[in-house]
Amino acid sequence: MILLDGIKTSQDLRNEIAEEVEHIVKNGGKRPHLAAVLVGNNGASVTYVNAKIKACEEVGFKSTLVKLSDTISEGELLAEVKKLNEDPEIDGFIVQLPLPVQIDEKKIILAIRPDKDVDGFHPENVGRMALGMSGFVPATPAGIIELLDRYNIETGGKHCVVLGRSHIVGQPIAMLMARNTYPGNSTVTLCHSHTRNLTDIIRSADILIAAVGRPNFVTADMVKDGVVVVDVGITRIVDKTKKSGYRIVGDVDFNGVSQKAAFITPVPGGVGPMTIVSLLKNTLKAARGKS
Numbered sequence: 001m002i003l004l005d006g007i008k009t010s011q012d013l014r015n016e017i018a019e020e021v022e023h024i025v026k027n028g029g030k031r032p033h034l035a036a037v038l039v040g041n042n043g044a045s046v047t048y049v050n051a052k053i054k055a056c057e058e059v060g061f062k063s064t065l066v067k068l069s070d071t072i073s074e075g076e077l078l079a080e081v082k083k084l085n086e087d088p089e090i091d092g093f094i095v096q097l098p099l100p101v102q103i104d105e106k107k108i109i110l111a112i113r114p115d116k117d118v119d120g121f122h123p124e125n126v127g128r129m130a131l132g133m134s135g136f137v138p139a140t141p142a143g144i145i146e147l148l149d150r151y152n153i154e155t156g157g158k159h160c161v162v163l164g165r166s167h168i169v170g171q172p173i174a175m176l177m178a179r180n181t182y183p184g185n186s187t188v189t190l191c192h193s194h195t196r197n198l199t200d201i202i203r204s205a206d207i208l209i210a211a212v213g214r215p216n217f218v219t220a221d222m223v224k225d226g227v228v229v230v231d232v233g234i235t236r237i238v239d240k241t242k243k244s245g246y247r248i249v250g251d252v253d254f255n256g257v258s259q260k261a262a263f264i265t266p267v268p269g270g271v272g273p274m275t276i277v278s279l280l281k282n283t284l285k286a287a288r289g290k291s
């Protein structure tokens with residue numbers, strides 16, 4: 001079994017991005033500038049946003065953290081989005097999800113300027129991806145594609161089974177794995193809560209991408225020998241022995257499944273760090289787009 005090491009791969013990519021930033025600055029250009037909007041102080045969201053801001057610093061980007069109260073109205077948040085849309089200093093920005101119940105996420109995403117939408121959530125970018133046009137690809141699927149690429153994982157003609165049809169992971173990664181390019185050209189099966197004979201389908205997977213948010217959902221008895229496993233799950237489980245008070249559990253029973261897999265991502269240290277570096281890549285692209 002070979003580990004698909006998201007920490008090492010993302011570090012390599014960060015070094016490449018940092019080099020490129022220095023090149024831009026040396027030639028009189030401006031440092032890419034990412035803004036992140038954080039509404040409320042939900043534990044996981046704070047952790048992820050802080051990791052994004054820290055990653056920006058590491059590669060030499062500018063960053064701005066916009067912290068807002070979780071009692072903010074939809075109108076007030078739309079006004080913040082408008083400010084960032086119109087701020088020439090900001091190359092790209094994200095609004096960390098999930099948002100409080102009084103806010104319609106779709107309305108917020110629609111309000112973001114597509115050329116600053118480094119999350120790739122705006123319908124224009126979703127449509128561009130579907131049509132194979134240039135645009136922003138969401139960070140988690142982009143990170144998975146990059147990881148498969150860096151490990152030279154064969155994907156052409158393979159059966160890729162995706163578990164979960166969310167708009168930010170399952171649906172876009174299914175689309176990308178079916179594209180007529182490398183990594184891609186897979187025969188994709190997109191599974192969800194209504195799928196019948198799920199175990200049989202999973203057992204026929206050459207590549208399995210699990211994004212259902214159910215800890216240890218995929219067990220060793222469900223996969224075939226030599227499978228390539230990408231675990232997108234990041235469920236927090238209370239663990240008093242940890243300094244943080246929790247540990248992170250993937251959708252895949254790593255101890256069992258890694259006995260049969262040819263390649264597998266660990267959790268943590270797999271898809272998560274690749275997500276963050278993909279956001280950096282999108283921000284660099286947004287900054288370049290204007291020059």
Ligand SMILES: Nc1nc(=O)c2c([nH]1)NC[C@@H]1CN(c3ccc(C(=O)N[C@@H](CCC(=O)O)C(=O)O)cc3)C=[N+]21
Binds near residue numbers: 234248267269272276
């Ligand atoms: N607008 C928006 N854009 C997002 O990209 C977005 C979002 N909302 N909402 C939530 C999800 C989740 N997400 C992660 C980012 C990094 C790690 C990550 O770095 N994980 C580490 C562990 C971090 C930890 O300690 O919790 C790892 O897997 O090794 C995980 C998950 C981005 N998301």
